[in-house]
Amino acid sequence: MRGIIWANFRLLLRKPGAFITTTIICIAFAYLLGKSSFTKVEVPVYSSLPEEEVNLIIEDLNKGDAFEFVVEDEQEVKNKVAAGSVEAGILLEADSFTLYQVGNTENFHLINQYVERYYIKRLKEKAVIDLAVDTNKALEKINEVKENQLFQLSLASFSDEEQWVYDPGLQSLFGFALFFSIYTVAFNVVEILREKQMGIWDRLILSSTTKMEMYIGNLLYCFFIGYIQIALIFVVFKYGAGVDFYGSFGKTLILIIPYLFSIVALSIFLTGIVKTIGQFNALVPLISVSFAMLGGAYWPIEIITSETLLTISKAIPITYGMELLKGATISGLSYSELLYPISILILMGVVMMGIGIRLMERRHV
Template sequence: MRTILWLKLRLLKRDYMILVILTAMALLLTGIFGGSMIGKYQPSILVVSEESSLESDRFFELMQTSETFQFEWADQADAIMRVESDEVMAALILPVGFGMDLKSGIAPSISFFQSKDALELMELKNWVRAMVFRMQSDQRMVHFSVENFQGDELGVKVLAEADTHWANKVPVLVHTTTKTTGFFDFYDIKIHYMVGFLLFFSTFSIVFTMADLLQEKKQFTWNRQMISPITKKKILAGNILYSWCLGFMQALVLVGVGGFLFDIDWKAPLAVLLVLGMYILAIAGLGMLITGFVRTLEQLSAITPVILVSFAMLGGCMWPLEIISNPILLFAANLTPHKWALQAVERIVMFDAPIETIGFPILILGTMSLVFFILGLWRFHKHAIS
């Protein structure tokens, strides 16, 4: 096995630029694709008010404090036309009685007008709920103050004072214990995209490293190795170890440099690297399995992007699986290493989950590695004897 590693390092010395380019590309493409989904992109939302009230104006002002969306007033006909033509993502319709409802402490009914589903709409709905909640709280405060202290201008003054406090800190300190929570309350879509794309782009170099076996077959050195005293198991183990080491080194760069470039706080980097280590092993196994099923490098080059992109899509690298409701797709996601790696990393990075919670995903990744390698070895043996 050491001899195989010796060979691989010599070959890497000659062709190290390919690995550097692949790593740089993984970072660059993660930046491009991840950035395009989270960067300065601010979908436009129209606000239609069927009444003219201080409350609707204030609601609009509060909505504009969002960093995710940009809002503009529109009349109903214009809003419908622009939503239908996909010029804007959605429109919010404040009904007649919106202000009264707020004053009365009744939850106002706000209509959403949208032409299609989008992940961002969940965030929009959360934002609307938060702002309405804030207005209701403000109203209660005003109501209480006016009732107790009298005076026409007092309510306005209290409201202005409350705004000042909201701007900097929550005016009332509330201690809460959350038993269950909505997924999107804690979900950071930026981290999801960054981790997802890092996982996705890192797979290519790992799979193509395993494909060195096909290169060996093409240049006939594989046959020469097969009839040497080194056993086939040792030759394959050497190749797998090399592929894993290279993949892990790349992961170190991606986690280190990627975290710095994309401003990701990995929270527990060692746990993240443990997950990535198992993920790389599973992807190396997948690479071996694919390599075992194809006969030429050309076939591999054709089939690999299809498999890796499909796995990444199914595994949730491109979008959160939480927005998927199709049971078949959700079942298929369980069969990809991407899903489990992404889930484990997100648990650590987004939810500050204790390290024990990544045990199960790691176990699944380990099992997948084993299955992929066994099937890959079986295919290799079949090729060898035929």
């Protein structure tokens, strides 16, 4: 069995093209669709105001999640805007601001609205202070209002029936990682069918290796290769893109195990129902894309309102894979709270694995 696993890894090292390609494509898709949450848009600013006042303005502006305002000299800001290396540059003044741009860019209007809202708030506070008899008391009152907002905001778990939390970065990362792992696992599992049709298994059975060991060795290899791919993608995004896993990075590496088990089982099930490699190659993209759409890999499943689609999603492994990963990170759920999706994935895996192997053996492929 170990020899089969080792031989498959040796073959992978000889021809790693497909593995590397799917991994790079997955990283590219996840980054491009979730980049708004991975990085802030840099906005250079300059001002003739006193340094202390400029620093206070910059500190307030940088409290947002989307933009990072950086103080630079006037000429450098204008050169960057003219070269198109930044989307906009800003001149900060006491009561107003001037926005520099070359053309309409993706975030220009958002930057304008964000800074405009800040200055409106700033002018209102200044008007209150100017009209106040006691300036110190007015400042204290303003700070008190800031600390005790009229409306209190709270976060709720996506598993809550009424509310859910959406993290676009993790949504795209988890969704595409689980989606592309189907291709990686499935096109390695189908090698069992290819080897049986070529008579390789007939020759191996004559050795001391049993048929059970051959199945286990090949399926373990498929599991390991899928696990390595997902783990590699997660590592790249955590340490390369600085994605926040909410302190549950290690937990996600454990929770992908039941998902991958179900995908290996799904692949062997599909291998058992097809007759040729061509049929398998046509069926896998159809199944994987359908599962990704219905299981919440492309978009949050929480936005789906159709009861029919939600019912169908209950039979799809990606649904529970996304629930595990988002539950562990965004919602901070413990292992005991995630036992239900884990159990469903294991049950799916056992059933599909048994049926798939049974079908292959009955057909004497």
